[in-house]
Amino acid sequence: MTAKAHPAPLNATRIIFALCAIAWVAIVWRGVSNVKGPEALVATVSQAEVQRFARQQLESLQPRSFAEDLELCGIVFETSEGELGASRPSSGNAASCDLSYFDEPGMVPVASFHTHGRHSRQYDGEVPSLVDIQSDIASGLDGYVSTPGGRLWHIDHERREAHMVCGAGCLTQDPRYEPCVGDRIEEAYTLATLRNRFSGGAAIC
Numbered sequence: 001m002t003a004k005a006h007p008a009p010l011n012a013t014r015i016i017f018a019l020c021a022i023a024w025v026a027i028v029w030r031g032v033s034n035v036k037g038p039e040a041l042v043a044t045v046s047q048a049e050v051q052r053f054a055r056q057q058l059e060s061l062q063p064r065s066f067a068e069d070l071e072l073c074g075i076v077f078e079t080s081e082g083e084l085g086a087s088r089p090s091s092g093n094a095a096s097c098d099l100s101y102f103d104e105p106g107m108v109p110v111a112s113f114h115t116h117g118r119h120s121r122q123y124d125g126e127v128p129s130l131v132d133i134q135s136d137i138a139s140g141l142d143g144y145v146s147t148p149g150g151r152l153w154h155i156d157h158e159r160r161e162a163h164m165v166c167g168a169g170c171l172t173q174d175p176r177y178e179p180c181v182g183d184r185i186e187e188a189y190t191l192a193t194l195r196n197r198f199s200g201g202a203a204i205c
Contacts, residue, residue: 043078043110047142050076051165053084054113054144055152061089062146062172065115073097073114075141077107084110112136112143119148119177126185128153128162130194148174151185161190 054076061072075087085107090097097114112135116125126147136143136157143155145162150173152165164187168179186193 043108044082045078045084045110049084050111050142051144051154053086054111055165055171057086057089057113058115058144058146058152059171061115062150062174065146066118066148066174066176069118071097071114071117073112075109076111076113077109080106086113109141112139112141114143114145116145116147119174124198125149126151126168126180126183127189127194127197128155130191130198133160133162133189133191133194146171148177149179150177161188162194163188 057074057076065072072089074089077085077087079085114132117123119125126149128143128145132143132145133155136155137160140157142157144165145153145155147153149168150171151168152171153162154165155162164185189197
């Protein structure tokens, strides 16, 4: 009677590799299951929270915007953990700033923000421009704008209008800023009322 053959013991290295492979698959599966697809990225923070955060970003950018005489712009986003963050500010020129395309995984854009550069009598910088409102409407985002006089504006893309959050001096002012005597700055503007202002409805300073 021949002795029954016993299976050869498994190689310890192969066992370790197999366990590592199983662990890796588990980690990858867990990560994939936790990643939100584009359709799942829904903002949860309140507009008041976004506004406070955007105001902080603009306040920090005002001095540089005045010193370099250019607009600075960026995007406020919400992470998958419900925290707010901001993209690195982009530099424009004295009267415009193009936002870079924002497509970061796990982050949903909730607002744009930009400064209006240095005070100039040749530029009606104390109110949002038509392009400011039109850009936010097109992007489907609210926007926040700071002015040389230290005003803060909120652009509501759904209502297609801008509202002054706070008046002159609520943010850092450009040292060169001089109020325009006789210029009435309204608390809110629609596209139509802004067109009227820019076509000659505002005082000439």
